[in-house]
Amino acid sequence: MNSIKLRLFIYYCIISFVIFGALGVFLYFSLESVVLKSVDNALNTKAKAIATLIAEDEGINFQFSDEILKDYSQNSKHYFQITQDSKIIEKSPSLGRYTLPMLQSAKTVNLRGEPVRIVSYDFFINKKHFIVECAQDIDDEIDLLQTYLGILSIAILVAIVLSALGGILIVNAMLKPLKRISNTINKLSESNLRYSYIDENVATELKPLATAFNRTFERLDRLFTKQKQFIADVSHEIKTPLSVILMETEIALRKQRSLEEYKSTINQIRESAHHIQAIIQTLLKMIKIENTQLLEKKPCDIKEIILKSISILKHELDKKHITYSLEGSNFNIEADQTLIMEVFLNILDNAIKYNKEAGTINIVISPPNKVEIIDSGVGIPKEAIDKVFDTFYRVDPSRSKHIEGLGLGLSLVKEILDLHNAKIEIESTQNTGTKVTITF
Amino acid sequence: MRILVVEDEKTLANLIKKGYEEEGFAVDVAYDGEDGLYLAQNNIYDCIVLDIMLPIIDGISILKKLREQNNSTPIIILTAKDAVQDKVLGLDSGSDDYLTKPFSFEELLSRTRAIVRRKYLVSTPIIKIDDLEIDTVRKTVKRANKLIELSAKEYTLLEYLALNKNKVLSRSMIIEHMYNEDFDLDSNVIDVFINRIRNKIDRNFGKQLIHTVRGLGYSLRE
Numbered sequence: 001m002n003s004i005k006l007r008l009f010i011y012y013c014i015i016s017f018v019i020f021g022a023l024g025v026f027l028y029f030s031l032e033s034v035v036l037k038s039v040d041n042a043l044n045t046k047a048k049a050i051a052t053l054i055a056e057d058e059g060i061n062f063q064f065s066d067e068i069l070k071d072y073s074q075n076s077k078h079y080f081q082i083t084q085d086s087k088i089i090e091k092s093p094s095l096g097r098y099t100l101p102m103l104q105s106a107k108t109v110n111l112r113g114e115p116v117r118i119v120s121y122d123f124f125i126n127k128k129h130f131i132v133e134c135a136q137d138i139d140d141e142i143d144l145l146q147t148y149l150g151i152l153s154i155a156i157l158v159a160i161v162l163s164a165l166g167g168i169l170i171v172n173a174m175l176k177p178l179k180r181i182s183n184t185i186n187k188l189s190e191s192n193l194r195y196s197y198i199d200e201n202v203a204t205e206l207k208p209l210a211t212a213f214n215r216t217f218e219r220l221d222r223l224f225t226k227q228k229q230f231i232a233d234v235s236h237e238i239k240t241p242l243s244v245i246l247m248e249t250e251i252a253l254r255k256q257r258s259l260e261e262y263k264s265t266i267n268q269i270r271e272s273a274h275h276i277q278a279i280i281q282t283l284l285k286m287i288k289i290e291n292t293q294l295l296e297k298k299p300c301d302i303k304e305i306i307l308k309s310i311s312i313l314k315h316e317l318d319k320k321h322i323t324y325s326l327e328g329s330n331f332n333i334e335a336d337q338t339l340i341m342e343v344f345l346n347i348l349d350n351a352i353k354y355n356k357e358a359g360t361i362n363i364v365i366s367p368p369n370k371v372e373i374i375d376s377g378v379g380i381p382k383e384a385i386d387k388v389f390d391t392f393y394r395v396d397p398s399r400s401k402h403i404e405g406l407g408l409g410l411s412l413v414k415e416i417l418d419l420h421n422a423k424i425e426i427e428s429t430q431n432t433g434t435k436v437t438i439t440f
Numbered sequence: 441m442r443i444l445v446v447e448d449e450k451t452l453a454n455l456i457k458k459g460y461e462e463e464g465f466a467v468d469v470a471y472d473g474e475d476g477l478y479l480a481q482n483n484i485y486d487c488i489v490l491d492i493m494l495p496i497i498d499g500i501s502i503l504k505k506l507r508e509q510n511n512s513t514p515i516i517i518l519t520a521k522d523a524v525q526d527k528v529l530g531l532d533s534g535s536d537d538y539l540t541k542p543f544s545f546e547e548l549l550s551r552t553r554a555i556v557r558r559k560y561l562v563s564t565p566i567i568k569i570d571d572l573e574i575d576t577v578r579k580t581v582k583r584a585n586k587l588i589e590l591s592a593k594e595y596t597l598l599e600y601l602a603l604n605k606n607k608v609l610s611r612s613m614i615i616e617h618m619y620n621e622d623f624d625l626d627s628n629v630i631d632v633f634i635n636r637i638r639n640k641i642d643r644n645f646g647k648q649l650i651h652t653v654r655g656l657g658y659s660l661r662e
Contacts (some may be wrong), residue, residue, distance in 0.1 A: 239520040240449050242542040249453040256460065268451065399631040 005171050013160065020156040020163075028149055034245060037140050039117050040106045047121035047134040054132070055125055069093070077137035079116070085129050100133045108138065115142050181213060193221040193300040237279055241272035248272075282412065289339065300337045302371065303330040303439055306363060309344040313352060321358040328365035333440045339416045346413045347436050351375035354434070358369030369440040379430040388426065441556060441596060442466040442617050444488045446476030446502070447518070448495055452565065456489065459545050460552075464579065464592045466620040473497025480506055484616055485513050486556045489548070492519040492530070507534035514555040516542065516653050560603040565604045570662045572641060572649055574602045581641065588640050593618065596643070597633050601650070601660035610657040634658055 053064060071078050072092030081091040081100045088099060100110055106119045118135040164277040181239045184198050196217045199209040282407065303326070310317070317324065333340070354377040364372040380388060388410050417424050417438065428434040443465050447453035450471055457467040468483065470476035473494040479486055479500065486494065487512065492499035503515060514537075517530040522540040530538050536558075553565065553576060567574045573582040574622050579595055581588045590598065600617050611627035619625060644650050651659045 236520045240452060243450070243520075244451050244455065246542050247452060247459065247545055251455060251459045251462070252461075272451075357596040 003310075005168070008171045009164060009168055011101050012171075013164045016160045016163040016167075020159050024152050024156045025250075027152060028145070030147055031148055031329070034403065035145065036106075036117065036252055039136060039138055039141060043106070043117065043119035043123065043134040046080070047119055050082070050132045050134070051082060051121055051130070052124050054082065054130060055123070055226050057321045058125060061180055062237075070319055080113075081135075083131040083133070100135055102131070103133070111135070114139055115147055119141045129405070130226055144162075174203075177210075181206075181210060185213070187203065188217075190224050193217055193224060197405055229264040234279070234283060238276055241279075244272045245269050250337050251369045285342075285389065286412055286415065289412070289419070296336045296338075297334050298333055298337070300340065302329060302365060306344055306365070306371070306403040309341055309348055312345060313348055316349070316352045317361075320355060322354060322361060323358075324361040324363065326363045326365070329367055331367040331369065333420075334368070335420050335440070343416050343438070345412050347373055347438075349435070350410070351377065351436075354378050371438045373438075374433060375434045376433045379434055380426065380428040382428075385426055385428060441486045441600070442469065442484070442620065444476070444479050444485045444551070445466045446470045446473070446480075446488065446494065446499070447490075447491045448472060448493070456545075456548070459549070463549060465525070466596075466618055468593070468620045471495075473499065473502055477502045477505060477622075480513065481509070483621065484613075486559065486617070488513055488554075490515055490519050490643060491518060492521055492526070495615050500529065503530075503533045503535055514559050516548070516551060516555065516603070522661045537659065548633070550577075556603070556614045559603075562603060566586050567599075569602060569605055569660060570647060572602075573643070574599055583645055590618070590637070592639060594633060594637050594640070595628075596636055598660075601658065604660075606659065608653045608656045608659045608660045614658070631659075 033334045050064075053068075069092075072080060072094050074093045074096070076092070077095040077102065079092050079095045081095065082089055083102070086102075086185075091099065100111070100118055103109075104117055106117065108115055109115050110116070111376040115134050117138045118133055120131055122129065124130070166405050181198050181439065184196055188196055198209060198213050200210045200214065201208055210436060216306050235436055248265045248268050252262065282421075310326075348361070352375075354376060355375050356363070359376040361376075362372075362374040364374070366372070414424060420440065423439045425437045425439075426434060427437070441465070443460055443523065445453055445456050445460070445467060447456065448471055452525050453469050458471050460467045468485075470479050470480055472639060474496040476494065477489070477490075477497055485623065488500045490502060494502075499517060499519070503517075506513065506515070506522060515535045516537040516539060517535045518541065519526070519530075520541040527538045536555050539551060539561045557563065557565065557576070571584045573579075576599060578586070579599075581595065581598060591602055594617050598612065605611060609631045614630050615623075615625055615627055634652075638650050642650055647662075649660055649662070651661060653659055
């Protein structure tokens, strides 16, 4: 299963198992050595006592007092055995027919199926080699160690479980902010985007995530709002020509009309349909530009683009008897030629449309990156300048009958220039003219 | 019936005017908010059709200004804005009705008639005075169940008298109601119309319904 929680839990268990296991093993063996050492010490003392007795008799006679032998009676759990030059010369009654093995150091062996601890002590009397071995049943000690081992194992298991549970708690606490983030994202919809916010007061490690999400929310909200506004603008714009078509047909059908009236109705409907068509075409163009991620940028000759745009608009220029001039030296830009041409077509088109009869248009190219277009038109009122880039904005809507246009041009221009990191500025004096400055 | 249409889209404004005029209404048109407000303040209309997005002064401001000045002329908002909050804002600012573009002219017409009836406190489209019956939808007039043929202007005048039954209407009130401001008529024209209507609805029937109030004007009463 691919769960952070489960994995963290497993790691936690493994780590605590290793730590507590090692601790348990260490504790067990250290207790064992403590117990055996104390047994060994006691046995050593006894062996030394026996050795002293033997030394007192100079190794000839082995008469041990009853006091001592009482400890090693037949049913005692204590044993001794005395060896002289590898020959057993005396052993305790408790050993019966058994003998103790010869050992170099203290050791635990099996005697009659019971664990027995043996300690040996060797010495010389008159160049005779004596070894005294003392032994003791240690089943009680082994039992004690077994019990201790049992308790220790249970304690370690409990400790592992407890620390694992603690681990789950910690993991949960760590994952809580993530859960909050995912909850917020889960509840996300286009309508509550504006109010969606992840508390950025979280752990340092999670802060970049929260900040990134919040920024994404903002961006998406702006995008959605823009799109909603765009759709609202479009539907609003289409409603007017649609209303005209509906009115024309309804009124025409109310009663018998003359041929002339029918003709004028049909003409009006055609005009409205053309209007709708133009709106849709411009919209499609805008959508296409907005969707263009990769521009076909290549070096273009700015003067060439402007001259081409002018030649396309030649008919309109002549119709209004407008004269134009092109000044300044040339420069090149890295741009998508068709789109930049669209920019100049739109700006020049506006300069012609809103110009007076026999007006002028001056185009000044100033290297390295500036183009100014100055017309002698009606100008734009101060309060309207900021709004001219809004979709569908027209300075005076009632002028729509006289001047063909959709109010989409300048928002399209702005969109294209934004894509090229270029700037557009408009200065205008009413009834004198407008100056448009583009800086690439 | 005199109506003011405030709409910046000239083609549409002129079409609405044409439609209303063919229905016998007198129509003034304003293409921007300033003209619209001026006309509304200086003339008496039976109904104002008002767009919201207008040059110079927007529709909602016009509406609020008129209501502030205690002008209670019925107002129908006619706009492309169709969001609920726009409708609420429009109605709460004092409009009587709200119609969104694109609209059906028939609907605008029937809503206009309904609003005008409400203005004159008439609840049905058929106004009855004694045995005279005026159908404001079909624009037909009957007396004693006999259909009477009237010209468009004659009908308009009779309907106006009927909507204001038992009240005295002056000649200038009648002129302002019947003609838009392009006409500058002598009030004697009204006397001519009244005579023609009398000949058609009163002469051959026993009881006289149209009364002349000397020095004041005319009145239609039982």
